[in-house]
Amino acid sequence: MIPFLDLTRQHVALKHDLMAAAERVLDSSQFVLGAEGGALEAELAQLCGARHAIGVGSGTDALRLALTALGVGRGDEVLTPAFSFVASATTIAMAGATPVFVDVEPDTLTMDAEAAARALTPRTKVIMPVHLYGHPAAIDRLSAFARERGLALLEDNAQAIGATWGDRPLGGWGDAACLSFYPTKNLGACGDAGMVLTTRDDVADRIRRLRHHGDTGRYHHVELGYCTRLDEVQAAWLRVKLRRLGEWTDRRRHIAARYHAGLAGLPLRLPVERPGARHVYHLFTVRHAQRDALAKRLADDGVGTAVHYPRAVPDQPLFAADGERRWPEAHRAAREVLSLPCFPEMTEAEVDGVIAAVRRACESIG
Numbered sequence: 001m002i003p004f005l006d007l008t009r010q011h012v013a014l015k016h017d018l019m020a021a022a023e024r025v026l027d028s029s030q031f032v033l034g035a036e037g038g039a040l041e042a043e044l045a046q047l048c049g050a051r052h053a054i055g056v057g058s059g060t061d062a063l064r065l066a067l068t069a070l071g072v073g074r075g076d077e078v079l080t081p082a083f084s085f086v087a088s089a090t091t092i093a094m095a096g097a098t099p100v101f102v103d104v105e106p107d108t109l110t111m112d113a114e115a116a117a118r119a120l121t122p123r124t125k126v127i128m129p130v131h132l133y134g135h136p137a138a139i140d141r142l143s144a145f146a147r148e149r150g151l152a153l154l155e156d157n158a159q160a161i162g163a164t165w166g167d168r169p170l171g172g173w174g175d176a177a178c179l180s181f182y183p184t185k186n187l188g189a190c191g192d193a194g195m196v197l198t199t200r201d202d203v204a205d206r207i208r209r210l211r212h213h214g215d216t217g218r219y220h221h222v223e224l225g226y227c228t229r230l231d232e233v234q235a236a237w238l239r240v241k242l243r244r245l246g247e248w249t250d251r252r253r254h255i256a257a258r259y260h261a262g263l264a265g266l267p268l269r270l271p272v273e274r275p276g277a278r279h280v281y282h283l284f285t286v287r288h289a290q291r292d293a294l295a296k297r298l299a300d301d302g303v304g305t306a307v308h309y310p311r312a313v314p315d316q317p318l319f320a321a322d323g324e325r326r327w328p329e330a331h332r333a334a335r336e337v338l339s340l341p342c343f344p345e346m347t348e349a350e351v352d353g354v355i356a357a358v359r360r361a362c363e364s365i366g
């Protein structure tokens with residue numbers, strides 16, 4: 001059996017350091033908004049090229065608070081890709097605004113800049129591209145577009161920590177960005193955690209207050225805030241793991257290179273890495289016209305896979321838009337995508353095993 005993902009391997013290797021970090025926090029008796037969180041914020045601001053980083057309870061809360069801090073509310077529209085994890089769109093609704101779905105580019109499955117231009121209305125306030133699977137959206141074009149049209153740019157960087165475009169890290173291109181430390185992400189907590197990155201002082205101040213009951217200090221509450229902070233145990237654990245992120249990313253890229261070499265020539269669409277982009281392969285997602293048959297063959301052969309994602313976001317019952325014609329690339333992706341195992345602790349033999357199994361499966365499907 002080759003699992004799609006096995007976090008146990010990562011935690012076995014780090015167990016001693018993780019337990020020591022938890023003990024440090026326990027001994028300090030400071031569990032919320034303390035030294036570990038502050039240190040993690042500084043380390044991640046630097047990694048992502050942002051001036052400020054503010055730890056919050058999840059990636060979802062990071063997006064929701066960032067939208068509010070950018071002034072988004074009722075009556076506003078936010079452009080979001082029609083193909084992503086659902087939180088890229090639900091957070092817009094949580095902030096009181098309307099998600100406007102934009103189709104994606106066929107090769108990277110990230111927001112199509114021309115489709116974004118067509119979706120613009122006088123109510124559009126923010127453009128929110130997603131760096132899907134760990135590959136940058138066309139962030140240079142999208143940030144130029146945002147500047148020209150006077151829109152704020154919010155990067156959903158939940159899947160692409162450490163990725164770059166033209167040597168510039170993602171997360172520092174726009175007015176704000178989110179990170180997610182959901183356990184399966186490239187830098188994963190042992191629970192829920194997230195972060196907002198921003199270069200704007202006003203946005204950083206607002207988010208610090210929104211995450212903590214709208215408090216400006218000493219029980220002085222100036223607006224309706226939330227209770228969503230990144231706790232100290234998670235921060236301490238994330239700092240332990242952050243020291244390994246570079247080598248883990250190299251390992252993901254190595255596995256991806258082996259897949260690219262070993263799966264060449266099959267009737268599969270392999271992920272692309274645009275010139276100028278550095279992909280961090282949160283997911284290695286291939287496309288096949290008979291995706292379900294391929295997944296079944298691989299499962300029978302002992303290889304775990306997953307579908308990210310089986311529906312275009314506007315097709316989720318929650319949104320229930322009738323859009324088969326409006327987002328053709330997103331619909332097609334939802335039918336064809338299949339993610340193969342790609343995590344740093346995979347062995348070379350497992351990588352070989354996946355390649356052999358995919359080759360066999362493609363032959364038998366024809």
Ligand SMILES: *Cc1c(COP(=O)(O)O)cnc(C)c1O
Pocket residue numbers: 058059060061084085087088130156158159179180181182192193194
């Ligand atoms: C994981 C994820 C989120 C939400 O992050 P959570 O920490 O799970 O709340 C948002 N957007 C994308 C693209 C994600 O993959």
